[in-house]
Amino acid sequence: MTRPTLHASSAFVFILASAGAHAAIGPDACDGKNFQTVLHPAAARFDARAVWLDGRLVKWPGSAPDGIFRLYRSARGAIAAPMGGAVSGADGAIRLDVFSGPVAPAIATRFKYLAGGPVLRVDDNDAASLPGLHRGQLVLVREDAAGRVLDATRIQAAGALDDLYAPAADLPQLGVDVGGGRTRFTVWAPTAQQAAVCVYDGGTGGVRAVYQMDFDGRTGAWRAALPGDLTGKYYKYAVDVPVDAGIVRNLVTDPYSISLTTDSKRSYIARLDAPRLKPAGWDTTPAPQTVKNQTDMVVYELHVRDFSRDDASVPASHRGKYLAFTDTGSDGMKHLAALARSGLTDVHLLPVYDIGSVPETGCALPQPVGSADGDTQQALVKRTAETDCFNWGYDPFHYNAPEGSYATDAADGARRIVEFRQMVQSLHKTGLRVGMDVVFNHTFIAGQNEKSVLDRIVPGYYHRLNASGAIERSTCCDNTATENRMMGKLMIDSVALWAKEYKIDSFRFDLMGHQPRAVMEDLQRTVNAAAGRDVQLIGEGWNFGEVADGARFVQASQLSLNGSGIGTFNDRLRDAVRGGSAGDSGEAMFGRQGWINGLVYDPNAHAGDRPAADLLKTADLVRAGLAGSIRSYPLHTFDDRTVPLAAIDYNGQPAGYASEPGEVVNYVENHDNQTLFDIDVFKLPLATSSQERARVQVLGMAVDAFAQGVAYYHAGIDVLRSKSLDRNSFNSGDWFNRIDWTYRDNHFGSGLPPADDNGRDWPLLQPLLRDAAIKPTPADIAFARDAFRDLLAIRASSTLFRLPTAADIRQRLRFFNTGSTQVPTVIGAHLDGRGLDGAGFAGIAYLINVDKVGHTVTDPDAIGRRMHLHPVFLSGHAADKRATQATFDGATGEFTIPPRTAVVFVED
Known part of the structure; x- marks a missing residue:
């Protein structure tokens, strides 16, 4: 097929298609005025x-x-x-x-x-x-x-x-490929009647040329190989495809775009290994070698914009941007550096691929004002919610391109690539690995909408359909079908690209239970091979929707992933520690207390009479989480049985669900639902002082630090972060998602949270928000901050806190103060370090007392041992001075633990 000649005037040129159902694709199809034309x-x-x-x-x-x-x-x-x-x-x-x-x-x-x-x-x-x-x-x-x-x-x-078109799964390169003096385009569109690539000189302006593409009947892909290196230019595809409304011509960006111009209007031409797209030293800056086994991961979940939007120590042009992570003298980066020195291994970034819900230029910047319990702040935030600069980003637009709103210039396709790499490079130099939150279970939108990409290239293929052919939406949005070969390939190819080209160290999969286990295992193998190293995978293994209970395939969900090595979030431990469940509202938010905030032993005004057995059962669920929720781990339970954790009930499911500890991600707070501080506002008795609230926060963080498995923390948990009781801050703007790295304010009492998800509870929230006694002082924030760093240091000090196998846990972890005679507000455990590389100690005992009073508990096996407080507590700089008052008597095996204290003893 004849190719056009590029004229110096960049005049419109195109190739006539062979005779077909409708006219050939010409420059009028590429002008961008209509993203879709109905042909028939x-x-x-x-x-x-x-x-x-x-x-x-x-x-x-x-x-x-x-x-x-x-x-x-x-x-x-x-x-x-x-x-x-x-x-x-x-x-x-x-x-x-x-x-x-x-x-x-x-x-x-x-x-x-x-x-x-x-x-x-x-x-x-x-x-x-x-x-x-x-x-x-x-x-x-x-x-x-x-x-x-x-x-x-x-x-x-x-x-x-x-x-x-089964051979399409083996296509080595989709999207754009520059090399050998040519620029090649490949798009999988097996149902298209014809396709063309529109090439532009810039992110705006008229078309440079239109090239008809050739169809490969074996793979279903359309291809064009153009003379010359078109790096720095932009492109879109024009495809004629059948939809339920007839035959349409769609002008659409590339699903495999590696970058774009402002608001994702055009795809960018480049090769990611080009020197101009790499910051100085990119190829020689290694990632920290802090994670040998998946259980070594200690994760801090962070939103790019939250990190620096309100950090006055960051240059104004970098605030809310990738480049804020390169300002190593800023308050935020000094905070992350301190965490890295203490033992944090990974920063996990909320979605940073191209998202569809945030304007990349000219976004609104509301400035809320109002009283601590007023509704004016949320009203202003909601007025601009769809046009402001903030969203969590669970709205995938282009999976392989960095988000433009975090770049200093969204219009320049190269800028976001380089600045993203500068962010990763700076974090690596700080001693932190970088993880990405990825969302392959749905797209921002589907169908024939302008911000739909996949469905406008192969209509009806990439999304999961119901019995009438409509797209399933159980995930909130338009569900993708990763069980379909090319959607599964897109997910695998995308993760491999981020791991190889951006040195991403680990990935968190949103609603991973909507993916097939087999595809996730294929992804693990492929990504490891592409990156040349082990890449850790964790995700949400929730079981719901049209795929629930294996209705369509064996899912990548909690109960179906055991043995895979892929980690899932541990709701058993979360609910036992916090109380209630993630979906609670109304009185249930208050009455359903958890182990750290008063269940039975310190009831609040809403709790009513709870039987003592509730506390005993909950303490056993906490122990199950501390043991890594391993199915086979034997636990001496409150009713004096010894049973594997798989036999302990958690809302009709087994408390122990994993085969190996790397398959469990322990957390007490993440971006979803209320922060731990806000949960404790509901659960703790109202009279609880701000100092004691900070101590309860530390108890929650300690459970995570001592638990076997991956330790996962939400950014700001260590500075008592509050979202003013917001249960779902995904679109609540900067105002309700702020973090203060100067440690003066946790932002509790920033007004009533947005009405959409919280309005029904406003009458319950208002008296709390106006109660100034709840709000922590800077001293409370500093205490929690420093205590968290001590906990990280303790976890990092010994491999006993991060055992890599279930066999290790069964051999080395032993709980005491168990059974029917236990003190249920105290959990005590012993870890045997003999013969273990990196143990650091012959043995470790950790104890957590959540009660308002001190307790003494006995470990008969500790009689005759010589144990002392962990060096962190003996340094003289320990944040929790109360913990230094804990004692051990080797003659009796008795540990005496002050109220609301987590402490560690070691045997040299």
Whole structure:
């Protein structure tokens, strides 16, 4: 096919397409005025209730006792199939017969969720025409003998496309590739009738040239290889695709974009290994070698904008940006450096890929004012919620490109790449590895909307569909289908890119339970190979929605991932420590106290009478979490049984759910739901002093520090961070998400939190927010900050706190003060360090007393031992002076622990 010549005047040029259903793609399609043009409107619309099982088999929806099945085709979307009438507007039809043979086991497993109904098969003589038919409108019709329509439906196409274009999974390079004096473009669009790449000189302005692309019938990809190095230019694809509304021409960015211009209007051409895209020393700056086993990870979860937006020690142009992490003298970076010196290993960044919910330039900056319990602040924040600079970012737009709002110039496609790498490089130099929060379970939007990418290139393929062909939305948004071959490939390719090209050390997968376990395990292997090192994977293993309980595949969820080595968040420990559950509202937020904030032993005004057994059971759940929630770990329980943790109940599920400790991520606070400080505002009796509230916060952090598995903390937990009781601050603006690295204010009492998620509870929240006695003093904040650093140092001091295997935990961890005679407000444990590399001590005993009074508990096995306080407490600089008053009597094996204190003793 002839290629155009680029004229010096950059005049519009294009190639005429071969004769087809409609006109060739020309420069008018690339001008950006219309992101979509309807070429041929559909004569009628149909639900997609039938499902292609593979390239030739179709599952008919429901029973069909009689009738003739025909598959009608139209290149222009002109089919009409009125009930009781005859089909019109079709270019032709294929008859399908009921298939009576066995369906291949893999297909039967993949589509096991489909309701009963006949399977239809395309005849051998017609099979060769099927790939071409998918590039137009297809309607499956059941007719009577006279040709009258009894039923008609479109067909969900993923099964057919995965089968017909299976070699696409091995495509080495999708997107743009520059090298060898050429610029190559590859986009997977097997249902497109034609495709072209529009090349632009800049992020704005007219088109430079339009190049028709060639179709590869083996893979379903469209390709163009252009002469010259087009680095620094921009591009979009124009594709003609069939949708339920007919045939449309979409002008769309590349799903594999590595960068973009402002607001993701155009994709950027570059190669990521180009020297101009690397900061000085990028190739020679190593990541910290602090994580040998996954259990070595101690994570601080941080939002890029939160980190520096209000940090006056950061240059104004860097605040809220990637480059704030390069200002090593700032208050925020000094805070992170101190955490790294204490034992923090990883900073996990909330989404930093290109997101669809934040304007990348000219965003609103509301300046709320109002009383501690007023509603004016939230009203102002909500007025600009869709146009301000803040969102958590769980709104994927382009998975492989850095978010532009965090760059100092969103218009320059190179700038965000370089500045992202500068951020990673600076954190690595600070001694911190870098993790990314990734969201492959949904996209920002789908369908034929302008900010939809995947669905406008291969309509109906990348998202998970229900029985009528509508997109499932159980995750909040438009669910993706990573069980489909090319969506799974996109996820794997994306994570491999971030790990290799940006040196990302670990990944947190949002709602990972919506992905297949097999795809996640394939991802682990592929990413490790691409990066040339072990890359740690953790995620949310919640089991819900249309995939729940393995309805569509074996999930990457808590109970299905054991043995995989992939970590999931531990809600058992979280709920036992905090009280209640993540979804509590109203009186339940107050009455359902947890182990650290008063359950039974210090009831608040809403708690009512709780039986002593509730506290005993909860203490056992905390012990289960401290043991890494290992299925096989034996625990002497409150009712004097010894059972594996898998036999202990947690809301109808096993408390022990993991095979190995690296499969468990322990946390008491993260970005979701209220902060721990805010939870304790609900749970602790109102009269609790601010100093004691800070101590309770430290107890929660201590449970995490001592627990086997990955330790995970939300940024600001150590400075008593409050979001003014907001239960869901994803779009609550800078105001409710602030962090103060000067340690003067935790921002409690910043006004009533936004009405959308909190309004029903405002009457309960107002008296709390106006209570000045709840708000911590700078001294309280400093205490929590320094106590957290001591806890990190203690965890880092010994591999006993981060044992890599379940066998190690069973061999070395022993709880005392257990059973029916225990003091349930005190948990005591002994770790045997003999023969363990990195143990540092012959043995360690840790104790946590959550009660308001001191207690003495006995470990009979400690009689005769010589144990003393951990060196952190003997340094003279320990934050918690009360902990230094704890004692051990080797003659009796008695430990005496002051109230609300976590302490560690060691045996040299």
